[in-house]
Amino acid sequence: MKKWNDTSQIFTKPYLVCIFALICCFLWGSAFPSIKIGYRLFQISDADAMSQLLFAGYRFTLAGIMVILIGSFIKREFLYPRKSSWSMVIKLGSVQTVLQYVFFYMGLAHTSGVKASIITASNVFIAIFLSALVFSEKLSIHKFVGCLLGFIGVIFINLEGGGLDLQVSLTGEGAMFVSAFAAALSSVLIKQYSEKEETFTLCGYQFLLGGIVLTLIGLLNGGNVTGFTPASTLLLGYLGLISSVAYSLWSLLLKYNPVGKVAVFGFSNPMFGVILSAILLGEKNQAFTLKGLLALILVCSGILIVNRSK
Template identity: 50%
Template structure:
């Protein structure tokens, strides 16, 4: 069985996407724990960018090394690939995670994980209307409306301090940046190794964010074993999840893969509750209702047509 046919099988795509979502879901509370271990305050924007830069530089190094070992050759970008790597780095790392790290520090892990679920619908809209690689159907539009209603619900009533542009707003902009990166990954990986693209865009983006943060006074105020362990774990999360996700995007439509991202908020909410005890951030009924709406929207988007298995 060829790699392409294997990576389009539902029995393969489903567990791999769930693994990615579990890893990404764990990032919500772990980033906050990492801030605590390193004593980075929610107002210290440049240290947050510096921290993110270190994480993604390490993630890129891990991805390139492991990918090279698996491929049996060094995964180095060709000169003609550099513009693709830089473009992907801008949206997938620099913009997405600059907005995400700053926004997450000013919001709760639960709210951020649900708002981030909007990247599923934004990915479909961007792929359909901007890149025109998929058709925007009535079914997909209906799914987007239902799913976004869950995102709106979690922000009603002043939960966790209400809505702030530099908090929840930045988390949403992070989701929008991801949508563009997903479409670019789909396009670029048609002729490029997706693990190479993922690894090197992390390295370029990570180094740039680290340098920018450091130049403006950002740092890790405290370096200890717990903080270092958390930084390495977050780097592994990015290296593994994005490499797998990018490979799946290469062989499947953007909507087919991205639609499983509804598990990000599920895992994010559960792990934020377990690791951060964010019990008072939002009532369980409202969080559950929001997640149900998000999941329902994605089911509508991906509802199989008659005589289609997947």
């Protein structure tokens, strides 16, 4: 009889994989409106990329501290990477936190939010393709069809008033694609590295390292974050909690499951982002419409097809 105290059993049961993955995506989706609120509370303009990077640096540094403390409490010992693990921490932090977010903010400043959301969603395709190369995961037809349906759903939820055009620039769409590639590559790296090092240790220290680097980049290039109040500090703490909980849980799912089976849930990120933006920011043009419902159906169908039982 399988024991529930066996972590591998908990994180491989199909219905629990679905629940945990959707919790991660809900948390990440809530980051979109939370960051917008944070920019307002900390007086950061949409065009001030360096202050945004500094804000992200604070967030991820805090997330790293949270993961290390939570993981240490769970393991009942202070988590610290082995000497042989520091190279993995540095590579993961450079890709997942530094590379992804530097290019994300660069691209966001030079392209529309619609294009940014769609290009970011392409990381699911990239992650599945990379996992096929690295872990020999099968690129089946149902997996391709499921991803295609999810991607179409993301396009649907983001199409509003002709917000999509065919203009492409290296600093805009090119930078967003690099960010998406970094996000996909980090999924493959965390699965590979978690076989050699404790997942909480990898997540905590890569966030801490990446957060410090982003903070230094922001500070050295004139970034400025002011307006610390109880409300804004609480929001920053929530953003740190989003990263720490969601990424740690996502990493555990990747450790015990094929990358493609988990990555496809990423298509629900923009869905949650749009719905929560409608609730928290009053942006209801996309969420509560027939088009929004169709997008939700497509994304859910894609997830079900990729995760269907043999």
